[in-house]
């Protein structure tokens with residue numbers, strides 16, 4: 484029995500050693516893709532540090548890699564979550580999202596944080612939970628960005644409406660007069 488356990492242990496150890504050589508591709512683009520998002524979404528230094536510590540690792544093209552994230556199986560587990568996280572919400576693609584998509588992502592963000600679904604529970608084992616004060620800050624920020632975007636859209640809609648009205652009133656009668 485004891486030798487069986489010993490053998491099993493050796494096999495497990497070998498698997499662990501071998502998988503260290505199967506390194507998943509890293510998610511390490513430059514920070515500039517995030518800067519665009521931060522500019523467009525009025526990210527303050529306060530909000531930036533929360534997002535950096537709790538969200539960007541899975542929701543941007545730039546993940547930080549502390550040593551334990553380089554070790555299999557953590558490295559594979561993390562690569563999977565980065566893939567999944569980016570599929571749903573990637574700040575590095577922020578500019579490419581339509582106004583409607585941006586609004587929807589922010590709505591989801593508020594919901595996920597309110598339901599305490601984000602950051603993923605398994606991630607908080609290593610990084611600590613999102614403090615409730617930070618959660619509130621993120622929610623307030625997201626609500627403000629949504630409201631501001633709505634305002635901009637409304638002003639744009641009004642402007643184009645006014646443009647149409649003035650277009651129709653400024654008719655040059657000499658040009659439209661019937662001959």
Ligand code: HEC
Pocket residue numbers: 534537538539540541542564565567568569571572588591592593595596601602603606613
């Ligand atoms: C360990 C990786 C990881 C971290 C860290 C993480 N997320 Fe996620 N996130 C995911 C994955 C995977 C999904 C998709 C599956 C799911 O919803 O569980 C997701 C989904 C989401 C969605 C839903 C998008 C949609 O359209 O459905 C939002 C919004 C989100 N995360 C925001 C955040 C925010 C904000 C933080 C930081 C407070 C955060 N996430 C931290 C991995 C992560």
